[in-house]
Every structure is written in C-alpha cells, then in structure tokens.
Amino acid sequence: MSRIRRQSPPSYCHHKASGQAVVRLHGKDHYLGPYGSAKSHTEYARIIAEWRILQAEQKKQLASSPSSAEFKNLTIAEVMLRYREFASSYYSKNGIPTKEFVEMKHALRPLRELYGDTFARDFGPLKLKAIRQQMIEVNDLSRGVINNRVKRIKRFFKWAVGEELVPSSVSNALRDVDGLRRGRTSAREAPPVKPVEDIWVDLVLPHLSPQVAALVQVQRLTGCRPGEVVLLRACDIDRSGDVWIYEPQEHKNQWREQSRIIPLGPKAQAILNPYLVLPEKVLKIQFLRLFQGGRR
Known part of the structure; x- marks a missing residue:
C-alpha cells in the first residue's frame, strides 16, 4: 500500500474568481460556500472530519500489512498449507470435494516437490517454466493438460497475493508466461x-x-452429463409441451449462476415414462440404485 503523503489537514482557502471558500483533496477542489461564511466553515469542518477518519484507516492498514521481512519467511509449502484450508471449503459441494479440488492437487504437486522449500516471494517465470518442462519430459503429460495445470499454479499465486502472503510482483510476473502452442512445443498432443x-x-x-x-x-x-441424468426428478421436468424441458437441480456451471436446460424429445420421454409414474421417492431410489450399492 502506498504511504500517506499528507499529515496535516488541507487548508481553508479563498477562490477569488468566484468568491467561494474552497478546499483541495486528492487533487480535486471542493467548494464550501461564500468565503468566510458560517456555512462554509461548517462544510469545511465536515470534510476535514471525514479526511481524518480516512487517514486513520490508512494508518491502520499500513500497520497491519505484511512487511518484506514477513514475505521472506513464508515458503511455498507454508503458503500451500494455508491454501489447502481455503480450497477444501471453496472447491466443495454439499461437503464433498469437487473435481476441481482434485485437479488443483495434481497441479500443485510438482510445485511442492521442486520448490516447496523456496521462499514464495522468490518464485518467478523461470521456475514456472522448469515445472512445465518436467511435466513434458518426466510426466509425459499432453499439451492441454500442461496448460491447464500451469493456469492453476498461477491461480494459486493470485490467491496468495490476495491474502497478502506474497507480493503482487510474483503473480504479475507469472502472467507473462504464455501457454504452450500446438506445433511449437515438444509436449505431445492428446x-x-x-x-x-x-x-x-x-x-x-x-x-x-x-x-x-x-x-x-x-x-x-440428450447429451447431458452423467451427474445430471442420475439426479433426474419428475418435479424438475416441465411436461406441458410436446418437448419436455428438464432443469437439473444441480449442474456443473451452477456456481457461475447459469441455468441448465435439457430438452427431452419423444424417444427420451418413452424411456422415462415408466419411472415418472412412480412416487418421487421411489423414482429416486430406482435411478440411484447402482450408486447406492444396491446392484445385484
């Protein structure tokens, strides 16, 4: 955070061209009323009171922000430990870790193995490229998988910056590492x-x-996802038209506040009809039997 430049209150001044009292804050003039009037002095006092509150808040933030020495004391492994606490709750649904949580673990594993003892503030583009090269030569990952994992590493450092665990210069530098391009890398194509x-x-x-x-x-x-068809309920299907409309109660892009619409034509309707006449609870048991260990 930038230092506080002004320590004394800005002055009550006279704008001769207009005859108004004026005070300048952050490069902007605030007109207070006729110069010398009680109204102008009251307005000046209000603005200065707000200015003092802002100064106090800035001083408090400066006192609580991490110093360079504190940045140096955090290794990447230590930052990862804090990130895991965040990710385990953020990347979860109904208390169960999502696929993204697992993918983040895979992406951060080589970072921990190669640079876990490195100070987080010292991590930069060359180290990120070294991790990427290991993914190519040792892990034999495809270009698409490598690019996705590198993006997740960048996201990890962006989170750390937001938590004031590493300086912003780290995340800013990593953004300049471009992804691998088809035909211009030794990484295999899947x-x-x-x-x-x-x-x-x-x-x-x-x-x-x-x-x-x-x-x-x-x-x-329908081309729907397995998780969407497994959770199908009669109450989620609009059967008022010739083409039924299924709106899953949960879906992959729900966190983006996007709706999911799956049309069900005559063939799909014929398959579902025998189950839709069952009570809601029985329908759910029928469809989830395999996943509840009830397969015989």
Whole structure:
C-alpha cells in the first residue's frame, strides 16, 4: 500500500474568481460556500472530519500489512498449507470435494516437490517454466493438460497475493508466461475425445439393469452429463409441451449462476415414462440404485 503523503489537514482557502471558500483533496477542489461564511466553515469542518477518519484507516492498514521481512519467511509449502484450508471449503459441494479440488492437487504437486522449500516471494517465470518442462519430459503429460495445470499454479499465486502472503510482483510476473502452442512445443498432443459409437452402446445395454440402461439411453439422446441424468426428478421436468424441458437441480456451471436446460424429445420421454409414474421417492431410489450399492 502506498504511504500517506499528507499529515496535516488541507487548508481553508479563498477562490477569488468566484468568491467561494474552497478546499483541495486528492487533487480535486471542493467548494464550501461564500468565503468566510458560517456555512462554509461548517462544510469545511465536515470534510476535514471525514479526511481524518480516512487517514486513520490508512494508518491502520499500513500497520497491519505484511512487511518484506514477513514475505521472506513464508515458503511455498507454508503458503500451500494455508491454501489447502481455503480450497477444501471453496472447491466443495454439499461437503464433498469437487473435481476441481482434485485437479488443483495434481497441479500443485510438482510445485511442492521442486520448490516447496523456496521462499514464495522468490518464485518467478523461470521456475514456472522448469515445472512445465518436467511435466513434458518426466510426466509425459499432453499439451492441454500442461496448460491447464500451469493456469492453476498461477491461480494459486493470485490467491496468495490476495491474502497478502506474497507480493503482487510474483503473480504479475507469472502472467507473462504464455501457454504452450500446438506445433511449437515438444509436449505431445492428446487425441480428441470422441463419443462412443452406437454399436458398442447397443451391445452393452442388455447387460445393464433396467434403471441404468434407461440412464444410458437418455444420456445418449440428450447429451447431458452423467451427474445430471442420475439426479433426474419428475418435479424438475416441465411436461406441458410436446418437448419436455428438464432443469437439473444441480449442474456443473451452477456456481457461475447459469441455468441448465435439457430438452427431452419423444424417444427420451418413452424411456422415462415408466419411472415418472412412480412416487418421487421411489423414482429416486430406482435411478440411484447402482450408486447406492444396491446392484445385484
């Protein structure tokens, strides 16, 4: 935080061109009323009182902010320990760690292994590139995975800056490390993930329980995520039109305050109909049987 430049109150002045009393704060003139009037002195006193409060708050913040010496005493491993406390609650849903929490652990592991004893304030772009090179040569990760993990390392340091655990210069420097680009790195390219062909799905369906087979078919028809179809409830489906509309109670982008709409056409409706006539509680048990250890 910048130091406080002015220690004495700004002066009550006379603006001769207008005949007004004026006081200058932070490079801006505040007109108070006719110069010498009681109104102008009252307004001046109010502004100076607010100025004194602001000065006191700034002094308090300066006194509580970490010094350079404190920054030097924190190793990356120590910062990680504090970050874990934050991440375990932030990246969780209904008390269960999300996939992002697991991905953050994978991303930060080489940082801890290579630079855990390094002072956090001394971490910079070259060290980040060294971690990235290990991901290429030792871990044999694909370019896309490496770029995502490097972004998570940057996010970790950005959080640390916000908590005043490391100086902002660390996070600012890491932003200048560009991601790996296709054809301009020795990192391997992962083949694109393609959908399973229908012939293989059809071969598997007869070996599944009726409930799981229904889930698979609905997912294939709608393209929804497994977690969305497993949580399907009759009360979440609008059946007023020819095409039903399913709005999952929970979904991947819920934290972004985005809605999720999944249309259900005639084929999906035919698959779901036998289950929708059941009471809500029974429907949920039917669909979650496999995941509750009830498969026989």
